[in-house]
Amino acid sequence: MTFRPIRSIRRKIREINHHSRRVERDIFDRAQSIGFVVSAPLALLAVDRMDSWYIRNERTVLATARVFVSIDNDDLRAVMIDDATATSTIIPVGTIPLGTVDLVEPIDRRGWPLVSSSTQFPTESDVRSDARVTGSNRASKRAAIVAATEPLFRKADLVRIDESNTVHLASWTFSWCAWWCILALATTLAIAPFRFAWFLRRKLRNNQRQGRIDRCHCPNCGYNARESILRGVCPECGSELYERPEY
Numbered sequence: 001m002t003f004r005p006i007r008s009i010r011r012k013i014r015e016i017n018h019h020s021r022r023v024e025r026d027i028f029d030r031a032q033s034i035g036f037v038v039s040a041p042l043a044l045l046a047v048d049r050m051d052s053w054y055i056r057n058e059r060t061v062l063a064t065a066r067v068f069v070s071i072d073n074d075d076l077r078a079v080m081i082d083d084a085t086a087t088s089t090i091i092p093v094g095t096i097p098l099g100t101v102d103l104v105e106p107i108d109r110r111g112w113p114l115v116s117s118s119t120q121f122p123t124e125s126d127v128r129s130d131a132r133v134t135g136s137n138r139a140s141k142r143a144a145i146v147a148a149t150e151p152l153f154r155k156a157d158l159v160r161i162d163e164s165n166t167v168h169l170a171s172w173t174f175s176w177c178a179w180w181c182i183l184a185l186a187t188t189l190a191i192a193p194f195r196f197a198w199f200l201r202r203k204l205r206n207n208q209r210q211g212r213i214d215r216c217h218c219p220n221c222g223y224n225a226r227e228s229i230l231r232g233v234c235p236e237c238g239s240e241l242y243e244r245p246e247y
C-alpha cells in the first residue's frame with residue numbers, strides 16, 4: 001500500500017506529462033547535454049590541476065620562546081611564553097632579554113575553490129625580535145639563540161622533522177562539483193548566442209511564410225498562388241501550399 005500523498009503526487013505528474021507539449025530536442029539541446037557529460041571528467045582534471053596551480057602558503061606559529069643572557073656569564077636561558085603575555089614577560093633576575101623565537105610550521109594549502117590537499121613542512125625557528133643583538137656577531141648570536149630554544153620546543157613535542165601530505169576527500173568532492181557546475185555553465189553560455197541567433201532566424205522565417213500563406217501566396221517562393229489554391233501545389237516551385245509554419 002502506498003502512502004496517500006505520494007499517490008496523489010504521482011497522479012499529478014502523470015496528468016502534467018499527459019497534457020504537456022512534447023518539445024523536440026534540437027542540436028543545441030544535444031550540444032548542451034554533451035557539454036554536461038564532457039564537463040564531468042574535465043572537472044576531475046581541473047581539480048587535479050588546481051592542486052599545483054593554486055597554492056596558499058600559511059605559516060602557523062606553534063610556540064614562542066624568549067631568550068635571556070646572564071649578565072655574569074654568557075649563559076643563554078630560554079623561557080616559553082604565551083602570545084598574550086608576550087609584552088609583559090618577567091625578566092629573570094640577573095639577565096637581559098636577547099631575542100624572541102617563534103616555532104613556525106609552514107603549511108601549503110592547495111586547491112580552488114576549496115582546499116583539496118595540504119602539505120605540512122618541517123618546523124622552522126624564526127627569530128622575531130632581536131633588537132639587542134647587534135654588530136658583526138649577529139649571525140652567530142642568532143644561531144645561538146635558536147639553539148637555546150630548541151630543547152624547550154623539543155620537550156614540548158612541537159618540533160616536526162618530517163613532511164606530510166593530506167588529501168581532503170570531502171572538499172575534493174565539493175571542488176569537483178563546483179568545477180562541474182562552472183564548466184557546464186560555460187558550455188551553456190558558449191552555446192547561448194548561437195541558440196538565440198537560430199531562434200531569431202526561425203522566428204523571422206516563420207513570420208514571412210505565415211504572411212505569404214495569409215495572402216494565399218506560396219510560402220516557399222512567394223508566388224501568387226490564388227488561382228491554383230485548390231490544387232494545393234505551387235505552379236512555380238511545386239511546393240505544398242498548405243504547409244503549417246514550424247514552431
Ligand SMILES: [Zn+2]
Pocket residue numbers: 218219220221222223234235236237238239
Ligand atoms: Zn512556390
